[in-house]
Amino acid sequence: MKVIKNASQMQKIALKHIRDGDEIGLVPTMGALHEGHISLIAKSVKNDDITIVSIFINPVQFGPNEDYLKYPRPAKKDKEICKKNHVDYVFMPSVNDMLPADHKTFVEVKTLQDILCGSFRINHFRGVATVVAKLFNISCADRAYFGMKDFQQLRIIEKMGKDLNFKTKIIPCSIVRERNGLALSSRNSYLSAEGKKRSLNISKTLKEAVEDFKRKDLNFVRKTVVNKLKKIPGSEIDYTEIVNFDDLSPADKNTKKAVFAVAVWIGKIRLIDNIVMIKDKGR
Ligand code: AMP
Numbered sequence: 001m002k003v004i005k006n007a008s009q010m011q012k013i014a015l016k017h018i019r020d021g022d023e024i025g026l027v028p029t030m031g032a033l034h035e036g037h038i039s040l041i042a043k044s045v046k047n048d049d050i051t052i053v054s055i056f057i058n059p060v061q062f063g064p065n066e067d068y069l070k071y072p073r074p075a076k077k078d079k080e081i082c083k084k085n086h087v088d089y090v091f092m093p094s095v096n097d098m099l100p101a102d103h104k105t106f107v108e109v110k111t112l113q114d115i116l117c118g119s120f121r122i123n124h125f126r127g128v129a130t131v132v133a134k135l136f137n138i139s140c141a142d143r144a145y146f147g148m149k150d151f152q153q154l155r156i157i158e159k160m161g162k163d164l165n166f167k168t169k170i171i172p173c174s175i176v177r178e179r180n181g182l183a184l185s186s187r188n189s190y191l192s193a194e195g196k197k198r199s200l201n202i203s204k205t206l207k208e209a210v211e212d213f214k215r216k217d218l219n220f221v222r223k224t225v226v227n228k229l230k231k232i233p234g235s236e237i238d239y240t241e242i243v244n245f246d247d248l249s250p251a252d253k254n255t256k257k258a259v260f261a262v263a264v265w266i267g268k269i270r271l272i273d274n275i276v277m278i279k280d281k282g283r
Contacts, residue, residue: 001083003090007098007138010091014052014140022049026141026168028132031055032072032186033081036176040145043173045086052139053082054091056098061127072189091139098134106130109156109163112248116152116261117272120238128153129160136161136168144168149175149183151259151274155248175274177203183273190269199266201232206275209260213277218242218251221260221277229264238263238270245276255279 004010017024025048027040037053044051055078062068075092082090106126112118113125136144146154158170176184181203182196191199205228212221226240243250245257261274 001079001087001090003079003092005092005094005097007093007134010052010089010093011138011140013089014050014138017050018140023142024048024050024052024140026135026139026144027051027053027087028135028144028146029053029055030057030071030186031078032074032189033078034176034184034186036147036149036184038081038085039176040147040173041082041085041087043171044143044145047171048143050088051086052089052091052141053087054093054135054139056091056093056131056135058098058127058131059095060099060130061124063121063124066121067187067190072186091135098131107133107160107164109159112152112156112159115248116239116241116243117263118152120263125153125156129156132157133160133164133166136166141168143171145171145173147173147175148274148276149185150272151261152248181207183271185271187269187271191266195234195266195269198232198234199264199269199271202229202262202264202271202273203275205229206260206262206273210275210277213242213258213260214280218253218255225260225262229262232264232266234267236265238265242277 025044027044029037057071059068107129108126109129118125154172161170180200182200205225209221209225229235229237240262242258242260244255245259251258256279258277259274260277263272
């Protein structure tokens, strides 16, 4: 496994692999790798000749009062995890290399970037889309792996890929959860033992909504979730939305496959989670 710190060097290596007929898989991450990331890596290692894991804490996707500076950076451990999981290249560029002071070009995915998390984290998805577009070009990836944990991000990147004719195929990957249901996230390390206990109610509540959605109307499903989330001590809801699975448009009574997406503060920690919900046949 090689660690590459420079974008043009990474691109040169990737182009050589393409010339040699290799297919390249990219797993974009911000590091602090956990089993969720490892599940994406495993898919790439299985599908692709070459697996590149990028580790880049992207400053332009963080708001001014967000956790950019305190985001965990366990670089040594991350490299060990990549090596153990048969990654070929870890791409760890500097901020200056990816976003030099004279960087002027940004990618926006209109409408999709402004809903759900986008209405609370202004410019977040513009920052994500810009850096992912750069990573696609640098890595020359045939396939890129994204977790459904960040469901809105997944749909935004798919739309960007289609609209801008990227050759990179987007592969969605299921959410990896702890046995107790908590969706794995690098930010879980911020949670105290008590905070973690409280946050388990988020996934539990969503799981119960899946059953309700099969038979009950949307208002009931949503209200039940809101009431349960409000009861978590120290919780504050950013949003609780039921959207269509394919395009994140608001769900209505005809929606057969939906995603229930939530963002909830537990104390000072903001957690996102979502679950896919499918109507009973005949309803
Ligand atoms: P991050 O490092 O948080 O930016 O995440 C990098 C990639 O890993 C994104 O595509 C995430 O959706 C994905 N990911 C993060 N947590 C999970 C999880 N628990 N299960 C599956 N994928 C995940």
